[in-house]
Amino acid sequence: MKNPRPFLEQRRERRGLLRAGLAAAAASSGLAGCDALSSNETAVAVLRSAERLSYGAQRALGRRAMAQEFSPADIAPVFRPNGTTMPLGDGYAAMLANGFADWRLTIDGLVAKPLELSLAQLQAMPTRTQVTRHDCVEGxxxxxxxxxxxxxxxLNLAQLKPGAKYVVFHCLDQMEEDDERSLYYGSVDLDDAFHEQTLLAWELNGKPLPVENGAPLRARIERQLGYKQPKYLRRVQVVAGFGDIGAGKGGYWEDRGYNWYGGI
Incomplete structure (x- = not known):
């Protein structure tokens, strides 16, 4: 295996260029948020250029390439929320009211042992704590x-079946008020799914995950942009492909023009 340092240095440079390009696109749009940027040709072009540059470099390193981790002194006093800050509908409100006691995470698809896990069951599993930087597509x-x-x-508890290639995250946040089917979803390949820093997280800055940041559970996929970090998880589906999910592009924003690979 070649020395990974050149890949890591190039990735840091790309991260800086990507953030600068997206910040400029966000400013030129006059609006904020993924919805505005999804219709901004400059932002989409920046994302596409980053996808071409990053995917090959990250996959050359595979699961060993780590996102930068920071010290507790670097933690922001308030972690900025974005996107949905309170899912629509009575269903989520009822879960919140009873402390998510009835909430379950489903693990299914191409697995030998489908699972239904409560928050308490997840919290009883081996944990990892990490201090990382969230890079938003807005810059x-x-x-x-x-x-x-x-x-x-x-995933190892569920035991993946042959043919498994992707993990699809299905969420509780309804993205369009008049369409109950417009639930957020996203996906990653198995390299990112099995990465050391990819978490199902229930705690932020030493406290239970706030509603605006995705309670009760969100994914942290640290080598990817913010739109690839789904909140309000309800289901993790293992699949061979995602052509029959949503519009077939692998995610809610991907269906609307974003790239499937949001690596940085």
Missing amino acids: WSCIGQWKGVRLSHV
Whole structure:
């Protein structure tokens, strides 16, 4: 295996260029948020250029390439929320009211042992805590401390079947008020799913995950942009492909023009 340092240095340079390009696109749009940027040709072009440059470099390193981790002194006093800050509908409100006692995470698809896990069951599993930087597609960043169980641990319990290639995250946040089917979803390949830093996180900065940041559970996929970090998880589906899910592009924003690979 070649020395990984050149890849890591190039990735840091690309991260800086990507953030600068997206910040400029966000400013030129006059609006904020993924919805505005999804219709901004400059932002989409920046994402596409980053995808071409990053995917090959990251996959050359595979699961060993780590996102930068920081010290507790670097943690932002308030972790900036983005996107949905309170899912629509009575269903989520009822879960919140009873402390998510009835909430369950489903693990299914191409697995030998489908699972239904409560928050308490997840919290009883081996945990990892990490201080990492969240890079938003709008161009801003924020450092936070996350605690959760590695997604790889849960997938190993479920036992992937032959043919498994991707993990699809299905969420509780309804993205369009008049369409109950417009639930957020996203996906990653098995390299990111089994990465050391990919967590199912229930804690942020030493406290239970706030609603605006994705309670009761969100994914942290630290080598990817913010739109690839789904909140309000309800289901993790293992699949061979995602052509029959949503519009077939692998995620809610991907269906609307974003690239499937959001690596940085």
